[in-house]
Amino acid sequence: MSEEKHIPVHNLTYQEFQLTTLENGHPENFNDVHRHNFFEILWFKEVKDDSHLELDFENYHLKSNHICIIAPGQVFNMKLRGEKGYVFAISREIFQEICDVELILTNGAAPFFPDYESRKNCQGIIKLLEDEYHRNCRMNLIKAYLKAFCIIITEDLTSQEPLLHDKQRIQKLITLIDTYYITQKETRFYAEKLSISAHHLNDIVRISRGTTVKKMIAQRLLLEAKRELSFGALTVKEVAFRLGFNDSSYFSRFFKKHSGYSPEQFKNMND
Structure with missing residues (x-):
């Protein structure tokens, strides 16, 4: 039985791009745990004191002007309580044209604050987007506006990276881990792929992200394990083998070390 039977997958069915608002009847049903097969950008212009969302099992308290980017495959849940803001639903193909930040293409972006100048510029771009979307809907022009929007908001996300070359290596590492983390x-494998030493790679990761390559791989494994255990029909042993663990007891120790729960406890919590 596939896990899609347990996690509803929301699709972009007849358009490559949809622009809607949170307050004016957004077509997607937010009120369930689900995944997308597309990218979604949420700009929460006004929120309630207790507004929050859950993204890949992490709970985030929302504040006004938070922006969140959800990548295909991420597990998302939020109950709308009268929040106001914008929702962009963007096909994978278009998003890959307008955004070149591997970190976001792979993992999306948890809620973050653009600075005041960025918000002001983005508001002007959205006005242009709305006019074009509801009138002529010329996709080349819409893509240009979306690209401008993404450049502005992703600069805020990447401005803290130490060096451009190291930033590119980190983005490539994230893509490699997402591709190979099971096998x-x-x-050393990732260092060789990046043509640097393992020691140098760990130095870059430690300085720019405050962690190690091993921990990044472990977190990616843990995330996939949580997805499978929460919503899949697989047993703990089957999940262990699917994620490349030959010994299910070792998988159980790994899971508890990194989450604080045994796989069985976590699975029961989410039944």
């Missing part, structure tokens, strides 16, 4: 769990 390749050693730092």
